[in-house]
Amino acid sequence: MATTTTTTTTALVCALLSLLSISHSVHGIKRWPGGGSTRYYDFKVQTKRVTKLCSSKEIVTINEMYPGPVVYAQEDDRVIVRVTNLTPHNATIHWHGVRQRLSCWFDGPSYVTQCPIQPGQTFSYEFTLVQQKGTFFWHAHFSWLRATVYGAFIVYPKPGVPYPFPYPYEEHIIILGEYWLKDALKLEQAVLASGGGAPKADAYTINGHPGPNYNCSANDVYRINVVPGKTYLLRLINAGLNTENFFAIANHKLTIVEADAEYTKALPTDKVMLGPGQTLNVLVTANQPISRYSMAVGPYMSARNVPFQNITSVGYFQYLGATPNSISLPAMLPRFNDNLVVKTVMDGLRGLNTSDVPKVIDKNLFVTIGVNVQKCSRKNPKKNCKGTNGGVFAASMNNISFIRPNVSLLEAYYRDRAGIFTDDFPGAPLKFYDFVNGAPNNAPIDTNSMNGTRVFVLEYGTRVQLILQDTGTVSTENHPIHLHGYSFYVVGYGTGNYNPDTANFNLVDPPYMNTIGVPVGGWAAIRFTADNPGIGSGLCTAIWRYIYHGVCLWRLSSRMGKDLWRPSRTHQLITLGARSFVCIKNHQKDFRYFP
Numbered sequence: 001m002a003t004t005t006t007t008t009t010t011a012l013v014c015a016l017l018s019l020l021s022i023s024h025s026v027h028g029i030k031r032w033p034g035g036g037s038t039r040y041y042d043f044k045v046q047t048k049r050v051t052k053l054c055s056s057k058e059i060v061t062i063n064e065m066y067p068g069p070v071v072y073a074q075e076d077d078r079v080i081v082r083v084t085n086l087t088p089h090n091a092t093i094h095w096h097g098v099r100q101r102l103s104c105w106f107d108g109p110s111y112v113t114q115c116p117i118q119p120g121q122t123f124s125y126e127f128t129l130v131q132q133k134g135t136f137f138w139h140a141h142f143s144w145l146r147a148t149v150y151g152a153f154i155v156y157p158k159p160g161v162p163y164p165f166p167y168p169y170e171e172h173i174i175i176l177g178e179y180w181l182k183d184a185l186k187l188e189q190a191v192l193a194s195g196g197g198a199p200k201a202d203a204y205t206i207n208g209h210p211g212p213n214y215n216c217s218a219n220d221v222y223r224i225n226v227v228p229g230k231t232y233l234l235r236l237i238n239a240g241l242n243t244e245n246f247f248a249i250a251n252h253k254l255t256i257v258e259a260d261a262e263y264t265k266a267l268p269t270d271k272v273m274l275g276p277g278q279t280l281n282v283l284v285t286a287n288q289p290i291s292r293y294s295m296a297v298g299p300y301m302s303a304r305n306v307p308f309q310n311i312t313s314v315g316y317f318q319y320l321g322a323t324p325n326s327i328s329l330p331a332m333l334p335r336f337n338d339n340l341v342v343k344t345v346m347d348g349l350r351g352l353n354t355s356d357v358p359k360v361i362d363k364n365l366f367v368t369i370g371v372n373v374q375k376c377s378r379k380n381p382k383k384n385c386k387g388t389n390g391g392v393f394a395a396s397m398n399n400i401s402f403i404r405p406n407v408s409l410l411e412a413y414y415r416d417r418a419g420i421f422t423d424d425f426p427g428a429p430l431k432f433y434d435f436v437n438g439a440p441n442n443a444p445i446d447t448n449s450m451n452g453t454r455v456f457v458l459e460y461g462t463r464v465q466l467i468l469q470d471t472g473t474v475s476t477e478n479h480p481i482h483l484h485g486y487s488f489y490v491v492g493y494g495t496g497n498y499n500p501d502t503a504n505f506n507l508v509d510p511p512y513m514n515t516i517g518v519p520v521g522g523w524a525a526i527r528f529t530a531d532n533p534g535i536g537s538g539l540c541t542a543i544w545r546y547i548y549h550g551v552c553l554w555r556l557s558s559r560m561g562k563d564l565w566r567p568s569r570t571h572q573l574i575t576l577g578a579r580s581f582v583c584i585k586n587h588q589k590d591f592r593y594f595p
């Protein structure tokens with residue numbers, strides 16, 4: 001079991017305080033907090049045998065729990081999680097949505113901010129939840145380990161600070177996931193070897209339970225018992241690997257009050273869509289006749305010709321006094337390709353605390369996202385060419401596919417090691433064309449992307465607008481795009497190619513999010529102020545099904561001074577780094593993406 005204790009700490013990094021002069025804003029940092037309390041957790045990465053869907057297998061878990069232990073904290077708390085890796089696989093943990101103010105060393109993406117925690121090693125994550133509260137989650141950030149290594153991360157407001165909505169009678173965590181009968185890491189190896197797409201999940205799950213629509217799962221069902229008349233807060237988290245999902249409860253309205261751990265204006269709806277990495281808090285009032293109602297999770301698949309699981313995962317929303325084992329009333333989920341439902345909910349979503357939306361922009365970035373097909377080459381022998389037209393799938397941003405280095409990029413930057421990455425990620429596509437209907441090179445024949453480990457440099461304090469444009473090289477698709485180190489205002493989105501003359505922006509009350517589903521065949525505009533030094537990444541949370549990741553890295557200019565975000569007082573990273581600045585090569589389970 002996870003253990004947690006609370007102690008008061010002194011400000012560990014107060015020495016840094018005087019160096020910071022960041023003006024007060026709603027979402028900005030006022031001053032460096034020492035953390036109200038410190039929460040300690042002990043995570044053991046270990047395997048566990050589970051039986052699901054008529055068969056059993058070993059899965060990787062934290063503390064033999066699936067989903068993993070819930071991390072609880074309060075706004076401005078310090079969180080310390082010691083992770084001990086007892087498996088033969090490399091591992092890291094990412095704290096999804098935590099902005100990691102000056103603590104990017106502990107963000108978790110392997111090969112970006114740290115080397116993986118190798119078998120037998122221990123690594124402690126330490127960070128402060130600076131002005132952050134709400135529903136977060138954590139997950140493994142190494143390969144497909146995150147298929148089973150994930151859990152909720154709940155941050156409450158400070159004592160005495162109320163929610164901006166009526167206090168619920170109870171709250172429940174609902175984590176959506178995907179489950180494969182085969183070993184997730186072996187599946188990933190097979191996908192990498194084939195150059196094609198990933199096989200569909202064998203089941204969707206709610207808190208690890210597939211529900212009665214799947215074989216052998218009549219009793220493998222998540223249920224919530226509710227008292228008639230009471231209002232419940234559901235903390236919805238999509239921890240799935242590849243699939244965007246709809247969620248609905250039969251006959252019940254959901255009122256969205258928080259998205260990606262930031263309050264929203266209350267938005268009533270019948271159903272919601274969550275891409276991998278998105279979280280939503282919804283209120284549900286048990287105001288229907290006493291019965292058992294289905295909570296349903298089904299796919300949202302906007303791309304063409306991609307195989308996906310179409311069996312709905314069901315849990316029970318069961319009233320006290322309902323006949324046990326009664327049939328549950330079915331929930332109405334949208335059709336798998338219902339883009340309008342997704343747009344309608346997004347249209348209604350409004351931020352609650354939005355007084356610091358950047359109105360003036362210093363830097364306008366334009367990044368295309370999508371999937372390319374690269375030609376088979378000497379490096380991609382024939383058997384690896386199961387993508388469209390005998391090629392190899394490669395996700396890209398601005399037509400550049402990310403090559404994973406064998407070192408931690410953050411350490412490479414911190415130690416001024418040359419030759420690991422280049423500072424030339426382009427702020428706009430090298431070529432403008434009909435992104436939605438065309439191809440990047442000689443349409444439609446040449447669909448190659450370039451490969452590289454390229455970083456975009458932002459000056460500290462830059463007010464950034466980033467236009468994310470979906471491309472249709474293989475197929476247009478809704479891409480959930482996530483930034484590390486920042487939340488951002490979603491100021492606009494639309495269909496087709498982005499056109500600044502016709503684009504409509506909301507600079508008054510846009511939602512403040514960390515993951516945005518860029519509309520299928522369309523674009524989204526996000527704004528943020530670059531005030532969190534380090535190296536972060538912008539990535540598609542659902543694009544793991546392709547061999548190359550679409551990743552765009554940013555770093556802030558070193559003018560900020562590296563002292564501000566040096567490794568923690570424990571010097572753990574320095575020590576670990578001295579040994580493993582070059583992350584261990586060819587570990588038996590750590591296959592590399594590129595030979």
Ligand SMILES: [Cu+2]
Nearest residue numbers: 095096097482
């Ligand atoms: Cu994240």
